[in-house]
Each structure stands twice: as C-alpha cells, then as structure tokens.
Amino acid sequence: MYKYVARRLLLSIPVLFLSSLIIFGLMRVMPGDALTALMGESGNVGPKELEKLRKDLGLDQPYYKQYLIWAWQMVSLNPGYSIFTNEPIEVALKKSIPVTLELATLAMIMGLCIAIPVGVLSAIRQDRASDYTGRIVAISGLSMPDFWLGTLVITFAAIWFRWMPPLGYASLWEHPWTNLQQFLLPAAVLGFRLSAATMRMTRSTLLEVLREDYVRTAWAKGLGERIIIYKHALKNALIPVITLVGGQFGTLLAGTVIVETIFALPGMGRLTVEAILFRDYPIVQTNVMLVAITLVTLNLLVDLTYAWLDPRIRYQ
Amino acid sequence: MPTDDPRPIPVRHPVTRRDFLKRAGVATVGMTPLVAAASRARASAETSSPYPDWMPPSPKPPKRGKTLVRASAWDPPVLDPRLTNSVGLFQIASLTSSRLVRYPFSDEAANTTDLTLKGDLAESWQGSPDFRVWTFKLRKGVKWHNVPPLNGRELVAQDIKFCFEAYAKEGVQSFTFQEIEGIETPDKHTVRVHLKMPNTMFPQNLAEPVSVIFPREVLEEDGDLKKRMVGTGPFILKEHTRKVRVVLTRNPDYFDTGRPYIDEYHILSTPDAATRLAAFRSGQSDIHFVASVADAGAILKTTPTAVVQEYKTVQTVFGLALAQDKPPFNDVRVRRAISMAIDRQRQVDTLYGGHGILGWGIPYFYFQDKMPTAAQLGPWWQYKPAEAKKLLAEAGHPNGFESTLFYYEYFPEMTSQVQLVQQDLKRNLNIEIKISKLDYTTFFGRYADGKWDGMAWGFKTGYATGLDEQTYQYMHSKSTKNYWRFADPVIDELVTKLRKTPDRGEQRALTKKVLEREHDQVLRMWMPYDAGFLSWQPYLRNTGSLALRRNDGYGASTLARLWIDK
Secondary structure, eight states, rough: OOOOOHHHHHHHHHHHHHHHHHHHHHHHHSSSSSHHHHHHHHOOOHHHHHHHHHHTTTTTTTTTHHHHHHHHHHHTTTOOOOTOOOOOOHHHHHHHHHHHHHHHHHHHHHOOOOOOOHHHHHHHHHSHHHHHHHHHHHHHHHOOOOHHHHHHHHHHHHHHSSSSOSSSSOTTTTHHHHHHHHHHHHHHHHHHHHHHHHHHHHHHHHHHHHTTTEEEEEEEHTOHHIIIIIIIIIHHHHHEEEEEEEEEEEHHHHHHHHHHTTTTOOOOHHHHHHHHHHTTTTHHHHHHHHHHHHHHHHHHHHHHHHHHHHOOOEEE | OOOOOOOOOOOOOOOOHHHHHHHHHHHHHHHHHHHHHHHHHTOOOSSSSSSSOOOOOOSSSSOOOOOOOOOSSOSSSSOOTTTTOHOOOOOHHHOOOSEEEEOOOOTOOSTOOOHHHHHHEEEEEOOOOTTEEEEEOOOOOOOOOSTTTTTBBBOHHHHHHHHHHHHSSSSTTHHTTEEEEEEEEETEEEEEEESOOOOOOHHHHHSSTTTTOOHHHHHHHHHHSSSSSOOSSSSEEEEEEEEEEEEEEOOOOSSSSTOOOOOOEEEEEHHHHHHHHHHHTTSSEEEEEEHHHHHHHHHHHTTTEEEEEOOOOOSSEEEEEETTTTTTTHHHHHHHHHHTTSSHHHHHHHHSSOSBBOSSOOOGGTOOOSSOOOOOGGGGSSOHHHHHHHHHHHHHHHHOOOEEEEEOOHHHHHHHHHHHHHOOOOOHHEEEEEEEOHHHHHHHHHHHTTTSSSSEEEEOOOTTOOOHHTTHHSSSSOOOTOOOOOOOOOHHHHHHHHTOOOHHHHHHHHHHHHHHHHHHHSSSEEOOOOOEEEEETEEEOOOBBTTTOOOTTTTTGGGOOEEEEO
C-alpha cells in the first residue's frame, strides 16, 4: 500500500506541473491586466504612468521569468502578494479557506443526511410511493440551479419572515450562533443539490447489490432486513457513492462562488472569481494550484477508502 | 412623501414555530404565481414616477447615536485615492476625508440642483483678477483623526500642498492637478495655488468627491495609501475587511462640532442585488438603491414603511462611442445618419418604463432651467430613418456597412439597449453590427486604450459634478479623459473660453454652445438613461440625495448630517 501511495504521489507531480503551466498561460492569454481594472473609470492615467506602475508590479518581465518567480514562490510555500490589493496571498487564503471549508463540510453533511436514507428507502421500496417521492425530490434537486434556489430562499425569507441570514461574516470560533445562522441556509441550498445526485447513485447501486447472489443467500439464511441492508448490501453499494462524494467535496472546496455571492460569504469562490475578473494573476494561479492539489489528494483518499469498504480490494 | 414619514414603524412580533410552518407552506405554494405576478407588474409599470425627487431636511432636532447599516455592492480593493476613482472607494473616503471646498449637503441645499460651493477645510477662497491664482484660507484647529501615525495633529497648509503635488505626480488625478504651476503656503493656514492657465472653475475641481486630502505621514510610512485611510472627515475608518465589512466610527474631533450624529456606519459587502434587497426588506440594511420604477413599486409592496426618493437623472452617462478618428465614423454625415436611425424614445418606453431621459451629456442645469425636450436636442437626435438612409447614401454608404461594438454590462437594461441599437441600425441603414459583451477588465482596458475600431458603448465617469469636469476635462482634445476620441477645434476653443468666464450667465450661454456643437457634430452619441430610486427605512432623517450626488456613492459625505430617529 505504501508503494501505491508513493507512486500516486509521484504521478501527481507532472499533473500539478501541467496544471501550473495551463493556468499561467490562460491568465496571460486573457486581455487586460490588473492595472486597468485597478484604475477604474478614471482615464487620468497617461501611458508613462501606466508603464511605471506595470514595472512596479513586475508585469513588464518576460513570461518565463514571471512563471519561474511564481513557481519558486509556490514551491517555497510563499505565494507572494495580490497585485490588486497588495495583501499577502497567504492572508487572503487564511481568511477564505475556513469559510469554504465550513460551507462545504456543512453542505456535505446535510447532503448525505438527506441522500443516504432517502436513497436506501427508495431502493428497498422500489416503485412504491416513497420511491417515487424520493426520485421526484432528487430530480428537483438536480433541476434547480443554486443561483435560483439561493435567491428564492433569501427573497422569500425576507418577505415572509422579515429575516435573512445575518450579513457580515462572523467567525465560527468568535460568534458561533451568528456563524451558524449565516451558514445553515447556504449549506442547505448546496446540500439539497448535492443530495440529489448522491441519492440517485445510492438508490441505483443498492438496487444492483440487492440483486447479488450473496444478498439472496442472506435472505435465504433468514437474516433480518436491517442486517442485510446496512451490514451486507449498503457497505458494498457505497463504493461508487464515495467516489461521487469525493468529487463533490473537491468541487465544493474549489469554490461555490454563486452561493457564496448570494449569501455574501467571503470564501474561496468569491476570491478566485474576483481575482479572475481583475486579472490578479498570483491569486488565481495560487488558488487553482490549491484546487489541483486538493483534488489529487481527495482522489487518493477516495481510492484508499475502497479497501476499507471492501477488504477484497488490494493496492499494488 | 415627506422625510419625516408619519406612518408608524411596524412592531415586530416573534414568529412561533406554528406560524413559521404555516407561512413556509404558503410561501412554497405561492412562489410561482408571485414570481409570475412580479414580471407582469414590471411590464405594466406606470410611465411616470409617483415618488418625490426632493426630500426637505427634517425640522426635528437631531438625535445623536445609533448605527447606520447599508448592504453595498461595492468593495474597494485598495484605499488609495491616487490609484482609483472607483465609487467603492469614495463611499468610504467621502466620509473619512475632507476636501478644501464641497457642494452642499442635503440639509443645506435649496433644491437638488443647488451646487453652491461651501467651505470644507477652507473657510474662504478667492481668485485673482485673472483667475490664475487661487487663495484658500483654511479653518483653524482642524485635526487629523486621532489614530497613528497622525495622532490628531493639526492640519496645516503644507498638508494641502503635499497632497496636491502628490496627486499631480502620479495616479488617476494627475491630469486635474497638473494644471497647477506652483503652490505657496505663506502661513500655516493659507494656501495659494498658481495655475498654468486661468480657470474660474478651479474650486469646483477641488470640490469633486475624488479630490480628498490625504496625509503625508501615511504615504511616507507605507509608500502608498492602499491600506490605511486617515483624514479629517466626520468618520474614522475602524475596520476594512474586504468582502465582509467596512466600519466607520464617529470622529469626536470633527471640526463641524456636534456632527456627525450617528455613532457608526457599517457598509456590508453584498455583491448580489437580490440579497441587498432582502437585507433592506428584513431591516438589516437601512438604505437601498433600485434602478427602475417597477422595482421601487415592488419595494413598497413588500416594505410599505420604506421611504422612496426618485433620484432624477440630469444627464446621460452612457452612449454609442464611435472610432471617429477613422473612416467611416470620421465623416459627420455617417455619425448624423446613425444618430437619426436610432429610436431613442423606444428605448425609454421599453427599457425604462417611459421613465428615462433621451440623452444629453452635460447636466442640463448648466445651460438651462428645465430638462431639454426632444426638439431642443437638435435635428440629429430626432428619429428619422428615411432621412438617415439618404444621408448615409450621400456619405458613400448606400448599402450600409459592417462594424463591431463592444460593451460591458453595467446594468441589465444595457444589453437590451445595445441590441435595440443593433436592430435599428440594421433595419434602417443596413449597418451590420457584431456585438461583443466583455468582462469589465477587458472592456475597460480596450476602451481606455483608445485604439479600438468600430463602436463601443461609451461612458463618462460617475463622480463628475462641476462644469469644468463636465466640459474641459472630458471634451478637450488634449484631455486624458476624452474617451470618445474627438478632437474638435471649436469645442477646444469653447471649453477653454468657458474656463476663463466668471459670469454665471455667460457660462450658461457658452455651455449651451458647447452642447449645440457637440450635438451638431454628433461627437458623443448619448443614449437614454434612467437614474433610479433610493429607498430607506422610515427612521432615517436628512437622507435625501442630490443631483449628481447619491448618498450611497460619491455623495456619501452628506451622511455627516444624517440622524436616526428611533
């Protein structure tokens, strides 16, 4: 197993290198730069001043030099400064990562709390009313985009109850109650959407497993339904579900920009999208690399989980 | 609707679990028809505004205390007024920092278009007979905020000199301040500014919201002003956490003793428009801006106690910009034909519910007393497709031509507006336009670069208030703010003469000539525009916005006079 992990980690190096090249190149291909965004609608800046400011920000260097500087910063775990705000990227990340992590975790918990029981119920009560209800809920979750559901929830909460999650992010450790109020609705919106795919996957894989010979044998042996479903069938049915959930969690960590925007949460999504819009190269590059590293790590963790779920799986 | 709204403030009753479930059920069932009804309401919006555009000051004695909260779309990346003129910065800087002179606050103004200059840091000011030297006498005892590194030291004339020289040296204000030849400070409280050319309107330029005075110490210590904003204004910047909040706290040493009235002002970063509206409806935000009369009506439907002011537009800030230094747009006949082929009234009717203006680029009160009628805008502003086609044929394009148009969507109506123009030009002149919708940075970079071909959806900056800013600074061929890329010797002569003209009546006559020339040559093809509506909670007093000075943006300094009556 250690060999397997080491090989996977070595393989991730070219993946990350290629990702860095792609993101660096894409950012440079986009027209405009941080300076023009920073200047806003002023028009008072002559070409000489612009040139001076570009030099100050290192934007006049050849691309390969800019890339090498950035690559060294990443390797030495010192990603540098935001062009746009002059803030150390480390500080920006320290502010935004906990927000996204909390939102993603809560959303995953909510999503799984809905998806697994409903998926199991749907499978064991196939083609009955509860199955149809579960499937309708799942289809609704898949059909309703985050931006629509989020806007609707916040609008009608304000109209009907004169309430909405408090604005102005509060830290979980300093103001836990306010923080919880701020995160519950967005996590529910995200969780509802995530639960749809997970519920469908749980239902279909469980249905498949329930038709396996060993399950039939278990029934024949006279084992109770609860033991057959939860001990024998569900554990095996969860392998594709774990793969799906791993991917979902990676996507959530990469940034849930729409929900963060609607609920005014200062997470990774908002940080990255704003950085893209304002051509804040160092922030975008660092964030994308972080996402790439997170996805590589999550994939590895998901693969390692298989053996725990199914002891027959061996890593070579 | 008076500022002191007599309607009672609703008492909030706690919502029980039973109530909650009942209402949630009804809400879910009611969503679809409500959404549908909202869209119908928009389509059948009234064609004129039922809201007042002028809010008289409150006659009650002001109360001290409380916190004002506003959900804001703007989140300034940096706090350096030399680097950006963005409204996000000046919603804060207008409150932390002072200018030498300023325009009246809402409780001092005689009406929304009252632009009588008032002293801010300057107690008095005087121009020399040739208007090349301006002397400003500063208030005595004005203190910088009592925070490091200033620690409440007295503001002196040297501070003004340093600040103006720094503006001239680099950054977005350099064009304005480079007209200064030299600055003298004969004593601690006198600033004498020598200009390179006469300018009777120089104090107006110093009253622009962007001409705030910043301290030498911060610039010298930090090398820039990106992170700290220290001033002499009514509020002290207590916290600036990007994407979260800005907290401004009352400056106890503000030179206007007794003011400001509120203890704190919280600006909460809220990028989504629906969330800002929800914040207003739920009482989390005290001030909210909407763009259309239908939206203003929707607010009152769900929040009947809200006070709504129509923020009447006095000029247009967007229009069709043409690369008029190149063919075919360097031919005035082509520009006139295009202008006559566009049905501006249709835009007003369909996009702004009949509530917008047809479009002109200089605030009307600088050249006449009332809003211009369609006829007053001149022959090329009338919708005459047949004549337009004839004129284009005379210019050598009987079969039209192809062109491009790039834009950034500043607000949703803009996309429809661009498409209406595209349709009009195709239908009436067979001009085929390929539209590119760009993100802000790409748009701004390309537009400001000034080397684009074809057409762009042009703009002028939102902060401009004074006549010099509106004319010389935007229209002179040598100005870096002349985005519309025209070089018209007649305009150059007129706007330069305007600077030398002290008499208000003559200024109006000259401004009218500038406008007529601009319209005759179709130098800037302004398009219809609607300013919008400001709503606020009923307990706010002295909240009104004034022409060109919205209290949530560049006109935020007026919040020094706001008080909370609850």
